[in-house]
Each structure stands twice: as C-alpha cells, then as structure tokens.
Amino acid sequence: MSFSPLIRQLIDALRGLPGVGPKTAQRMALNLLERDRDVARHLAQVLESAMDGVGYCQRCRTLSETDICNICSDPRRDDNVICILQSPADVWAVEQAGGFRGRYFVLKGHLSPIDGRGPDEIGIPALLDSLTGREVAEVILATNPTVEGEATAHYIANLLKPRGIKVSRIAHGVPLGGELEFIDGGTLAHALAGRTPIL
Amino acid sequence: MSFSPLIRQLIDALRGLPGVGPKTAQRMALNLLERDRDVARHLAQVLESAMDGVGYCQRCRTLSETDICNICSDPRRDDNVICILQSPADVWAVEQAGGFRGRYFVLKGHLSPIDGRGPDEIGIPALLDSLTGREVAEVILATNPTVEGEATAHYIANLLKPRGIKVSRIAHGVPLGGELEFIDGGTLAHALAGRTPIL
Missing domain, CATH: 3.40.1360.10 (Dna Topoisomerase Vi A Subunit; Chain: A, domain 2)
Structure with a gap:
C-alpha cells in the first residue's frame, strides 16, 4: 500500500497500544489527521510527561508521580x-x-x-x-x-x-448478577464450600 | 478515584482516540506505564511529527506529507x-x-x-x-x-x-461472501436491477 512514510509510522506506532490492530490503528491515524490534530498533539505531550513523571510509590509500590502515593499519604x-x-x-x-x-x-x-x-x-x-x-x-x-x-x-x-x-x-464465590447455570464448576464448588450462615 | 493527576491526564488524553472508552484508556495507560514506556515515548514523537508533517496532496487532496502524493506522482x-x-x-x-x-x-x-x-x-x-x-x-x-x-x-x-x-x-450489489438471506432488501433490489449477463 501507498501510505506515505509518516502516516505509515503513525499507524505502526498506534499499533503499539494494547488491543489496537492494523485496522483500528489506521482508523485512529486517519481520525487524528483529519479531525483531531490538537487532540493528537495533546496526547503526545501527555504521553511524554507521564512516562517521565510517573514512577512507583516507595511505600506501596503502586504507580505514582510522587514518592509516596496519595493513598499512602492519606x-x-x-x-x-x-x-x-x-x-x-x-x-x-x-x-x-x-x-x-x-x-x-x-x-x-x-x-x-x-x-x-x-x-x-x-x-x-x-x-x-x-x-x-x-x-x-x-x-x-x-x-x-x-x-x-x-x-x-x-x-x-x-x-x-x-x-x-x-x-x-478474598472470598471466592458466585459473582453478583450471574446466573448459576452459566457459572463454571470450580467457582460453584468454591461458593458451596465457602457458604456462610444467613439469618 | 485516586489516580494521580498525570495518570488521570494520560487516561483522559487516550480517550481522545476514536473508539477508546474509559476502561480501554485505563488499560492502555497502565500497559504503557508498566511495560512499554519506550513504546509510549516513540508514539509521542511520531504523533508530533505526523501532525506537523502530514498535509494534503495539492492534486488529489488526499493526506500526504509531500505537496504531490506518491499516487499522483507515480x-x-x-x-x-x-x-x-x-x-x-x-x-x-x-x-x-x-x-x-x-x-x-x-x-x-x-x-x-x-x-x-x-x-x-x-x-x-x-x-x-x-x-x-x-x-x-x-x-x-x-x-x-x-x-x-x-x-x-x-x-x-x-x-x-x-x-x-x-x-x-461503482456497482451496487451483493457483497462477496454474503448469504442472500441476510442481505438487506435495498441491496438485493439493487443487485437484481443491476444484473449482468453471464456466459
């Protein structure tokens, strides 16, 4: 196909995102180029600053841009x-x-x-x-x-x-809103074995 | 929720991509931060250069980074x-x-x-x-x-x-690989009206 090099690069780079295949990447590239160039420039800036600025909380080891995350410091x-x-x-x-x-x-x-x-x-x-x-x-x-x-x-x-x-x-059991007949056997067995008194 | 500001910004910016909702944006952000920081930095660079470098072909008006696209100049x-x-x-x-x-x-x-x-x-x-x-x-x-x-x-x-x-x-008709019973009436009517001789 005859994508120009920059468009080709853009499509390939978008495919680096999780869950984005060639067709989706092509649609994203077109959309950004045709409609949302400011959105794309903003995304580029935020990507840069997030990759540089976000590290790990020294206490709980979750992603955080401060040494101690806002949960640990609450x-x-x-x-x-x-x-x-x-x-x-x-x-x-x-x-x-x-x-x-x-x-x-x-x-x-x-x-x-x-x-x-x-x-x-x-x-x-x-x-x-x-x-x-x-x-x-x-x-x-x-x-x-x-x-x-x-x-x-x-x-x-x-x-x-x-x-x-x-x-x-954490408890194993049937998820809320599920129907018993569609729940796998392992989960059902756990839910039965882990039954709790009611009333 | 307690996302730190930069992570919040990243998730919001990713939602600017077509077809990306809040859950997908969150998954993308996490994936980029946890595994693919170089992928994200590369994407940021390519976004910038594509938004600046890609314009329109002066002849056919398709997206092109050269004044005349590679189809028009072929x-x-x-x-x-x-x-x-x-x-x-x-x-x-x-x-x-x-x-x-x-x-x-x-x-x-x-x-x-x-x-x-x-x-x-x-x-x-x-x-x-x-x-x-x-x-x-x-x-x-x-x-x-x-x-x-x-x-x-x-x-x-x-x-x-x-x-x-x-x-x-361009011809209207039944798409290749389709089954007649699932094709909408308008398309079928066009396909019948536009029938071509065979043999």
Whole structure:
C-alpha cells in the first residue's frame, strides 16, 4: 500500500497500544489527521510527561508521580489493614469498587518459577520490610483467583503467619448478577464450600 | 478515584482516540506505564511529527506529507481514469483492494445542505479545476453507497456530463461472501436491477 512514510509510522506506532490492530490503528491515524490534530498533539505531550513523571510509590509500590502515593499519604485511611495485590490496575479496581479504606501493597505480578519469577522478582522482600515494626491487624491477600495467584497468596500467608499477623484471602464465590447455570464448576464448588450462615 | 493527576491526564488524553472508552484508556495507560514506556515515548514523537508533517496532496487532496502524493506522482498510473472518493480512508481502502491503477480525487465528505456543507465546502470547485484542460476518459464516482453519497454522486455527474466526460458509478450489489438471506432488501433490489449477463 501507498501510505506515505509518516502516516505509515503513525499507524505502526498506534499499533503499539494494547488491543489496537492494523485496522483500528489506521482508523485512529486517519481520525487524528483529519479531525483531531490538537487532540493528537495533546496526547503526545501527555504521553511524554507521564512516562517521565510517573514512577512507583516507595511505600506501596503502586504507580505514582510522587514518592509516596496519595493513598499512602492519606491520613484518613486505616493503617491496620493492608491489601496485597498483583498490579496497580488492581488498586484502581478495588478503589473504584469502593468500600476498602485500608492501605495497599502492590506486588510485581505473581510467583512463576517457570518464568524465573521468584519471591525476589515479585517484591516479597519489600513486602516483609514494609511490615516490619508496623502494627498490622490484618493482611488481605487479593491476588488473582488463578492458580498462580492462589499459589502466591499461600506463599505469602506461610511467611506472615509465623509473625503472628492475621492473614485472610478474598472470598471466592458466585459473582453478583450471574446466573448459576452459566457459572463454571470450580467457582460453584468454591461458593458451596465457602457458604456462610444467613439469618 | 485516586489516580494521580498525570495518570488521570494520560487516561483522559487516550480517550481522545476514536473508539477508546474509559476502561480501554485505563488499560492502555497502565500497559504503557508498566511495560512499554519506550513504546509510549516513540508514539509521542511520531504523533508530533505526523501532525506537523502530514498535509494534503495539492492534486488529489488526499493526506500526504509531500505537496504531490506518491499516487499522483507515480508515472505508471493511468491519467485517463479518475476515481472520486469521500475521504483519504477510501483511497486507502481502494488501494488495499488492489486492481485500480488510475488517479484519485478526494472530496471533503459528502454534500449535506442541512449541515451547511454545500459544493464549495466539499471541494467541488477544486475537482472541476483539476479536470479543466485535462484529457480524461472516465470519472468513476465512488462516494459511499448512502443517501448522501448517492446525492453527491448525482450532483457531480450532472456537472460533468455537459463537459462530455464519461461518468460512472461503482456497482451496487451483493457483497462477496454474503448469504442472500441476510442481505438487506435495498441491496438485493439493487443487485437484481443491476444484473449482468453471464456466459
């Protein structure tokens, strides 16, 4: 095809965005060039400044442009409960869900020995450091409900238990709004085994 | 939610891309920050240079970073046939389909009197100028098969006929690979009315 070099480059660069294939990239490029050049210039500036300005919170390790993120520096949050997550996206998800008022600690993904990702790689030593000398009533393990997430949760629980810290795991069960007949067997079995008294 | 200002800006700027909603923008932002900072920086550079460097071909009015685009400046293409289209995306589509070896002329959309888009706004005078004093065997009207595209095609046909130029319209009919039962009635009626001899 006869795209000029700059248009070709633009389409290729847009394909670097997650979930953007060749057709979408082409549509985005055309749209930006034909209608939204200021939008594109603004996006370019913001990309630059975000990539330079956003680092990681020194306390909870989530994405932050300040040394201590705004959750860690919020005095109204409960220091006694720490929720451990696999990625900054999970912090966003829990915050958007609302209701949790404690602190976070963000791992770098889950344990995956086969990929060479052991405790050091995912930040377990930093987690233990951050808990040392700190009064913590409860640690909630909110890693993903996958095999790797479960393994990571159990690994951490085994480290924290001897320290006398109360450790819990987020509940597995049927998601709200689902219909039982469409829920997979593993989830249903967990939901039954984890049943709670009513009334 | 507690996004830091730069992350908030990044998510908002990504939402400026066509077809990107809040969840997708959030996923893109996270992905770029966590994994692909160089991809993001490269995208920023390319956005800047494309927005500054890409203009319009002076001859066919498609997007081009040179005064005359590489289709117009290609000596191997047929000067006798001109295909008239509504947007640069249509040039890309026809080129990708292959088979057409003539020249193009790109309008700025279709006639839409209700939106104040008359012949001047969509570039009809420039089209007439570009045809003046030029030997043209055929003009193919390839505006969209919509009410507005049809109206635009007829308007142009009425201007060009008196000049003795052969004017044609792309065929309407059943798309390849479709199944008759799922094709809308208007398309089917056109396909029947426009039937061609076989064998």
